Amino acid sequence: MPQGNSHNSSVGRGGKNFDPKYASKGGPGHGGSNNAGSKSPGHRGYRADEGAPKKQRWNADERAARSNERPSSERPAYGSRSVRPENGGRTNSERNERPAYNNDRPRTDRPAYNNDRPARTERPSYGDRNSAPRTERPSYGDRAPRTDRPAYNNDRPARTERPSYGDRAPRTDRPAYNNDRPARTERPSYGDRAPRTDRPAYNNDRPARTERPSYGDRAPRSFDDRAPRSFDDRAPRRSNDDRPPRRDFGSDRPSDGDSKFYPKRSENGAKPTFAGGDDVVLERLEAIATTASDVVGVTFGDLGLGENIVRELAALGAPSPFPIQAATIPDVLAGRDVLGRGKTGSGKTIAFGAPLVEKLMENNGAKDRKMARKPRALILAPTRELALQIDRTVQPIARSVGLFTTQIYGGVPQYRQVSALQRGVDIIIGTAGRIEDLIDQGRLDLSEVVVTVLDEADYMCDLGFLEPVQRILRQTKAGGQKLLFSATLDKGVASLVKEFLTNPAVHEVAGEDQASSTIDHRVLVIEHRDKGRIIEELVNREGKTLIFSRTRAYAEQLADQLEDAGVKATSLHGDLNQARRTRNLQMLTSGRVNVLVATDVAARGIHVDDIDLVIQADAPDEYKTYLHRAGRTGRAGKTGTVVTLIPKQRKRRMDELLDRAEIDASYTSATPGDAAVRELANI
DNA sequence: AAAAAAG
Structure with missing residues (x-):
């Protein structure tokens, strides 16, 4: 119900997205903002044809004025690097000028950027369908050479009927999707930074692991004995004795979330404490450790992944599973909540991404392609760059079985993200702020999310992140599967585990210590x-x-x-x-x-x-x-x-x-x- | 202090 937006309750909270005080002021020259108040900015985004055909937010004069004023007024202000006023003087409301801050430097090579910035062409499409957000434009402007703007105007009229979308990609049905993947063209380049090249490399250093002495001493742990708690040495104390054998971890545990591995809130009424800004050393979670030798000869297929996915993984440069993957994939497929610790780059993304896709597919996923279907999986990351990077790995895996992903994070126009949701996606990968924003706007519904992943989970429990994350998790389907991963997973995640996880399986990879x-x-x-x-x-x-x-x-x-x-x-x-x-x-x-x-x-x-x-x-x-x-x-x-x-x-x-x-x-x-x-x- | 929504 994209249209109902202005009446539903979301306005109360979502009002932040459309603040009358801005609308009435409307920036100078923002013609559309006068009547913007009568419509919900967002939904116009979908139906540009219905209302104001008024699209030009910036006429030529304004643009000219703007581009002139920029160098002269903003530039000089921050112009000299050495004297640059530091952030200290800046307030949030001055945020818009921030970029000016950057302006100084790259200015020289700026022109070059324009050329390789394909995304630019998409910008207008956002605006023309969504006049309200137009007010944001100026902020974009500073990074962009206004010069390319005019071109937009030219083709904008045609846009009224939505072609903007179409002009970019056949609107057929799915193809439109390609839109939100401008990156695709660069895909090849992604390969090299993500799984692809580093994959093999890891293999290289893996052999070394087997002979690793630090391991050796712990060696006997055939996986049966209590897991190597290579991690615990750091813990102040480890009361191992009464601890149940690692093996049972979970299997025989009451499924009421009563984990022996986390401080019980109920025990003393005290909430678990968190690191906050201090370098509090939290105990590491005990985990089942998997070593490289445990996974020799194991294939992704053996772990339960389907053919298409296995093939795609190979194409991504992951022909066979790494330890963290071998450890967590079966449990994820089994529907268990999982905590996984493996150093960054050790394959965590695939460890949760591949089985997540497999699960969605099994649950009727692929055939259910209806428009506006609700997303069934959510991957949360602490930064936009990381969300993007995760998507680069997960998306091809999902596509290999006909599932779709979309990125939901801030700092970019929400239009494409919202329209992707409209078309229907299966997996959402994003950061907390925009996700909450879209939920508040009534454009994102997580009620069907049955698998949620927190990457860098310990960080997501830090002050400032924890609460949004909790709010988001509460929006997901009750009883849905939760997967928490991090290279430094510790008991800082206890509160999340308490509230959201049931009988989690905890895995780590042995030997990933500093000595190695x-x-x-x-x-x-x-x-x-x-x-x-x-x-x-x-x-x-x-x-x-x-x-x-x-x-x-x-x-x-x-x-x-x-x-x-x-x-x-x-x-x-x-x-x-x-x-x-x-x-x-x-x-x-x-x-x-x-x-x-x-x-x-x-x-x-x-x-x-x-x-x-x-x-x-x-x-x-x-x-x-x-x-x-x-x-x-x-x-x-x-x-x-x-x-x-x-x-x-x-x-x-x-x-x-x-x-x-x-x-x-x-x-x-x-x-x-x-x-x-x-x-x-x-x- | 930084990150995460805009404005």
């Missing part, structure tokens, strides 16, 4: 004032470098500084608009730049091939953050180095953090020009 890592960890003790120069020296090399900073402003500043120093660098953080975020990440992936300075938005899950150096310009506060950041390198069987820069006062904290992360790192004092720095640069 191919990463070299270094700590450089420096004077704070030398930080910039030392980073410049470290980055002066061939390979790809990922630099983490604590704040967005510093990420931006550092990227600017490096560029000024002649290094091709770019940034990735939440102050950038989504198009730029996507593009900047792509720039590192494609090798157009060798240095990316990012906030922790890039800490988890993001896979870029061949990053051989990770620099932590600011040390992380949490050991898990360290592990995730470090995990961006040392992938694909290659070696990687993590360099953390700290002032000497931070040594002690760093020691503790490394201790918790179970990492051995060497400390070196360094000043600019030191041999120690040069040596690192020559990795």
Whole structure:
């Protein structure tokens, strides 16, 4: 009932999407906003032909004015990098200007961008059908060369009858789908960063695992004995004795969610506590550990996946299952709730994605292609980039059996996402904010979601994420299957487990500890004032470098500084608009730049091939953050180095953090020009 | 502090 929107209750909450105060003000030149109040902005998105044929939001003059004013007024403001007012001065309401912040740098190469920005053409289609959102346009504008705009106007008239859609893809039925996958053309390129190339690589480093000593000592664990709790050593205490044998975990457990592995809320009335900002060390969950040798000779087919899926997995570069996959797939197929821990890149996406698709298909999925069918699976990720990356893996698997996925995340026009929902999708992959937004607008109904996946589940339980995640999970079908995955899965997920999971099976992969890592960890003790120069020296090399900073402003500043120093660098953080975020990440992936300075938005899950150096310009506060950041390198069987820069006062904290992360790192004092720095640069 | 919805 896309039309009923303006009357239903969603307006109460969804009102945030259409705030009269904005409509009445309407930005100057926003012709359509006057009457926008009479219609729900969103539903016009579907039926542009019904109401206001009025489409032009920006006439030529306005555009011209805008494009002129930009360089002159906004640019200069932030223009000089060194003087750039920091974020501190900015408030949320100034967000729109944010991009201006970015404007300065890439400006020069901007033109080039236009060419390869196919997505651009889609933008208008959003607008023309949805006049209200038009008001957002300006914000897009800053990233885009207004110049290409005019073209839109030209073909826009024709759009009234919806062709915009059609012009992009045959509206037949499904093909339209291709629309929301502009990325498709780039697909090949995805391959290399996702499963494809790293897959084989992992195989390479797997053999090594078998001879891994650290394992050896635990070796006997034939899977029967209680799982190797390689993970627990970190736990303050482990009362193993009364613990039931791992094997039974679940099978004989009352299915009332009474897990012995989580603090019981009812026991003392206290809620489990969470990490929050502190580096609280939570006990790791006990799990059944699977080792590489356990899965030798096992095929995806053996695990219960159908032919099409198996074939697609092979095409994706996954001919045979990795341990985490072999461990979790059968349980997922059996319908159990699953907690899975496997280091990033160890194949978690396929571990939940493939069986999820198989399950949906079994449940009549493929034949039920009716329009507007409700989604039956949901995959939640903490960042948009990660959601995108997951979709790149899951989508082809789903398509191989005739199921459809769509991405639902913020920062991009919602139109295409909503229209995909209208056509009907089976699997939703996205981030919390937009998902809630669409639910509030009455455009997304999760009531038929029978399988929900939380990737980076522990992170999703952090302050700020937990509540939205809980609200979303409550929207899904009661009793639906829940799958929680993370490289650092710990008891921080207890509250979710308590409320939403039943008798979960917990799996981990043995041997994925730091001792087995191919990463070299270094700590450089420096004077704070030398930080910039030392980073410049470290980055002066061939390979790809990922630099983490604590704040967005510093990420931006550092990227600017490096560029000024002649290094091709770019940034990735939440102050950038989504198009730029996507593009900047792509720039590192494609090798157009060798240095990316990012906030922790890039800490988890993001896979870029061949990053051989990770620099932590600011040390992380949490050991898990360290592990995730470090995990961006040392992938694909290659070696990687993590360099953390700290002032000497931070040594002690760093020691503790490394201790918790179970990492051995060497400390070196360094000043600019030191041999120690040069040596690192020559990795 | 960052992330996640817009505005």
